[in-house]
Amino acid sequence: MNLEDLIPTDEICTRYKVERNFVHALTESGLLHTVTVQKITYVHCDEISEFEKLRRLHYELDINLEGLEAIQNLLSQVKKLQNQNVALKNKLNLYE
Template identity: 35%
Template sequence: METEFITITEYCVNYDIEPSFIVSLEESGIIIFTIIGEEKYIHQEQFSELDKYIHLHYDLHINIEGIDAIRHLLLKVNQMQEEIRELHKKLHLHE
């Protein structure tokens, strides 16, 4: 059975990143830790998002504030795309 959570330490060792980066993402509200007992964990549903943030930070040298801005803009784009899809559906109903 695959576990749904991984500790911050395990994640950082596996992906060779600084724990302070993950903590900064959490402090900025970009990711959310799950606390079990005394330990903080990352849920597997956040792994794909974390991969994007790691790429932005380590490969493209974008700081936490920039990552948050990019994340916000991408959420807006997704919302607008959904709104466009809904408007297309309504338009086709009236044709």
């Protein structure tokens, strides 16, 4: 993992005007993945769009952490079902 692809959580908190506790809670619940290098906690740049989505849900729609976990779980189930649907359609096309 390249250090250039990592963003310090302190910078994220400053840039997005969120509390450190929010980022920590997301990490503890498994909604956000962080990496610690030399006592500094980072978020990979690929995780930023997910963080932005969770931040909007929490701060703009006032959804608590448990609600964020439920939403994330439901969205992952929908994505899994969509992938299965595509796979089944592809199999069906083979027989037509």
